[in-house]
Amino acid sequence: MPELPEVETVRRGLASRFVGRMIDGVEVGRERTVRRTSRDALIHGLTGATAIAADRRGKYLILPLDTGDSLMIHLRMSGRVLIEPASSPRLAHTHVVLHLAGPENEQLRFVDPRTFGEVVVFDPDNAAVELPELARLGVDPIADGLGRRQLAALLAGRSRRLKAMLLDQSVIAGIGNIYADEILHAARVRHDRLSNSLGQAEVARLHAAIGGILNAAIEAGGSTLKDTQYVDIGGEGGWFQVSHRVYDRAGQPCLTCGRATIRKVVFAGRTTSFCPRCQK
DNA sequence: AAACAAACCTGTGCGC
DNA sequence: TGCGCACAGGTTTGTT
Numbered sequence: 660m661p662e663l664p665e666v667e668t669v670r671r672g673l674a675s676r677f678v679g680r681m682i683d684g685v686e687v688g689r690e691r692t693v694r695r696t697s698r699d700a701l702i703h704g705l706t707g708a709t710a711i712a713a714d715r716r717g718k719y720l721i722l723p724l725d726t727g728d729s730l731m732i733h734l735r736m737s738g739r740v741l742i743e744p745a746s747s748p749r750l751a752h753t754h755v756v757l758h759l760a761g762p763e764n765e766q767l768r769f770v771d772p773r774t775f776g777e778v779v780v781f782d783p784d785n786a787a788v789e790l791p792e793l794a795r796l797g798v799d800p801i802a803d804g805l806g807r808r809q810l811a812a813l814l815a816g817r818s819r820r821l822k823a824m825l826l827d828q829s830v831i832a833g834i835g836n837i838y839a840d841e842i843l844h845a846a847r848v849r850h851d852r853l854s855n856s857l858g859q860a861e862v863a864r865l866h867a868a869i870g871g872i873l874n875a876a877i878e879a880g881g882s883t884l885k886d887t888q889y890v891d892i893g894g895e896g897g898w899f900q901v902s903h904r905v906y907d908r909a910g911q912p913c914l915t916c917g918r919a920t921i922r923k924v925v926f927a928g929r930t931t932s933f934c935p936r937c938q939k
Numbered sequence: 940a941a942a943c944a945a946a947c948c949t950g951t952g953c954g955c
Numbered sequence: 956t957g958c959g960c961a962c963a964g965g966t967t968t969g970t971t
Contacts, residue, residue, distance in 0.1 A: 661964060691948090718965075735965050737949080752949085773948045775965065792966085819941070828966080835964055884964075886951075928943070930962085 661734045663801060663833030664876035664899065665889050666718050669740050672892035673722065674713040676742050677759075677767055681709045684758030692754040692771060695779040695790075704728055704780030705757060717796050717832025723783070731779050731790060732769065738776030741768045742892045754778075767892075796832040800869050801877070805831065807866040814854040814862060821857075821865075822850035823927040833873070836929045837882060837906045842868045844905045844915070849938045850931050875902065905932040913937060 661669070685705045687698040710722040710730065720740075722730040732740060741750075745764045749756070755769040755778050769778055781789040797813075798805050813830055824830055825839040834842065843850050845868035848861055857865065876882065876899040883889050883896030884907070890896050904914050909923035909932050919936035 665964080733965085735947095736963070737965095771948095772950065773963090775947065817940075823942075826965095837964065882964085886963080888950095889964075 661718065661738070661881070661889055662835035662838050663715075663718065663799075663873055664838070664879075665881035665897065666715055666720060666734065666833070667801065667877050668881045668891050668897060669734070670713050670715045670720055672742070673710070673720070673740070676892060678710045678713050678722070681760040682706060682757045683760040684756075686756040686758075687754070688756075689752075689754040689774060691774045692769065692776065692778055695777055696781075701755070701778065701780055705730065715799075715802060716793060717799055717828055718835070719793065719796070721793075724780075727782070728780050729783050731777075731781060731793075733777050734771070735773070735775035735777070737773040737888055738769065738771040739888070739890060740892050741770060741890075741894060742766070743768060743894075795829045797828060797830040799832045800873055801833070805866070805869060807863060810866045810869070811859075811862045814857055814865075817854060819854045820850065820927065821848060821852045821854055822929075822931060824854050826927060826929070831869075834869075836931075837903070838872055838876065840905050840932050841903060842872045844934060844938060845872055847937050847939065850926050850933060875899065905934060908932060 682705045685702045687693055687701055690698055693701045708724040708726045711725050712723045714721040718733060720732040724730060742765055745766050750770050752772040753768050753770045757767040759765050786793055822839050822843060825834045846865040848865060879897055879899035880891060881889060881897030882900040884900060887896060905921050908921045911921055913919045913921055913934040916934065916936050919934050921932055922935055923930060923932050
């Protein structure tokens with residue numbers, strides 16, 4: 660589900676409503692959510708701890724704690740992080756609940772029907788062992804910034820299909836299936852172009868599209884699809900979906916050229932939507 | 940090196 | 956109305 664803009668929206672919510680509040684109780688319902696370590700490791704690692712920052716690398720949320728450890732949350736396909744009053748009913752598939760100290764009597768709840776997501780406390784000094792995929796993440800276009808020349812070098816350095824490269828978290832971190840298609844459409848290049856075949860103008864368009872689409876989506880609070888799975892920590896959906904030009908629009912006219920029909924194919928193992936007229 | 944399929948789970952939407 | 960199948964925002968692993 661959530662890609663960089665949705666995770667960034669959650670991060671901002673955590674920065675304002677979770678950081679600085681001590682955790683004085685931890686419940687783990689479903690062991691699978693903490694499979695990386697264990698129920699006890701999460702309880703011991705979080706009880707009495709306070710997050711001192713909320714960071715993001717690609718689709719990974721990283722929250723440094725005052726204990727020296729860090730909390731990592733990954734939403735994968737269906738994860739949600741909510742902050743709700745302790746008195747409000749819990750959604751089905753609420754797997755982890757953190758009790759926050761204070762008169763507000765609120766809880767951070769991790770809800771995840773498909774249970775692909777995870778919650779783990781790790782030692783940043785030992786991250787290479789405890790969370791090795793973090794070190795493999797490529798450049799984050801928002802957190803790190805991605806220069807045009809840097810992108811050009813990444814593209815020229817290998818011969819990859821463009822969409823596969825955009826989805827590869829070890830190259831650029833944070834882009835998923837929706838935003839890959841939207842970025843390629845905005846850049847007017849096809850998903851199956853080879854990365855090292857782009858001309859300068861195409862590289863420049865792709866660079867502008869990555870920044871433009873991701874920033875616009877963050878500003879819109881992300882994309883909430885028909886299933887309304889994605890919401891921010893206050894339960895509010897995003898509205899970037901109204902700006903989607905290709906995703907889930909197969910069979911409908913292209914909003915850019917107004918003449919061609921958006922096509923849908925399976926590519927790089929993912930549903931891929933594009934305009935056969937705008938994208939070359 | 941890069942492409943591909945399958946696996947991990949649950950819910951939903953669609954065709955019959 | 957009910958059933959079965961295909962498919963879904965992600966990532967890893969094992970094969971070609």
